[in-house]
Amino acid sequence: MNNTFDPHPPLSRRLAVSEVPPEGLDVDILATPAECAALAQHNALPAVLSLQAELRARQRRGDGLEIEGELRARLRQTCVTTLEEFDSELVEPIQMRFAPPRGEAPRGRRRHEETTEITLDEDPPDPLIGGVVDLGAVVSEFFTLALDPYPRKPGANFVEPQPGDGAQAVSPFATLGRLKPRREA
Incomplete structure (x- = not known):
């Protein structure tokens, strides 16, 4: 995984809160072949064959935004x-x-009237900078977090070598011991 900030994320779809009507907005994201290749490279995968997300955006307390939906990918x-x-x-x-x-x-409100209630069970909302959310970056983040860090091909089993297989039990530190100069006492 790439741990550095990327000013050009592999997938980008910006949405302003002002574009979301009171009843909400459905947003479908379908990654292009170039975006799939960028997502694969970003996540050190051989390929992302397809990626799509069906999202529903709703205004939250007038100045916030709530996103819900589902991501589907073939990789x-x-x-x-x-x-x-x-x-x-x-x-x-x-x-x-x-x-x-x-x-x-918030626009149209004075600062002392601003209240945001958060229960102990929920995480605080992510920051909404400039009234815009990059839905593509959200989808990309959920994709990355959902990847299995140790993927196994269906049916693949690890078989540990047995001591009688002709391989001698050698400590992995034996080579290091030969590299270290010995101190004379």
Whole structure:
């Protein structure tokens, strides 16, 4: 995985809160072949064959946004046991809330009237900067988080070598011991 900030995310679909009507807005995202290739590279995968997300955006308390939906992807992974590539499918629910940072007063309201209630069971909303959410970045993040870090091809089993297989039990540190100069006492 790429741990550095990328000013050009592999998938980008910007949505302004002002574009979302009171009844909500359905947004379908279908990644292009170039975006699928960028997602594969970003996640160190052999390929992302397809990716789509069906999302529903709703205004939340007038100045926030709530996103719900589902991500579906077909991808090619490398088995950690056999090192063979195999195709798999990924289905992941998406749910996120966004709100302006605390210091940013909502439009049409005075700062002292701003209240955001959060129960102990829920995470605080993500920051909504400039009234815009990048839905593509949200989908990309959920895709990355849903990936199995140790993918196994169906039916692949690890068989541990047995001591009688002709292989001698050698400590993995034996080679290191030969590299370290010995101190004379």
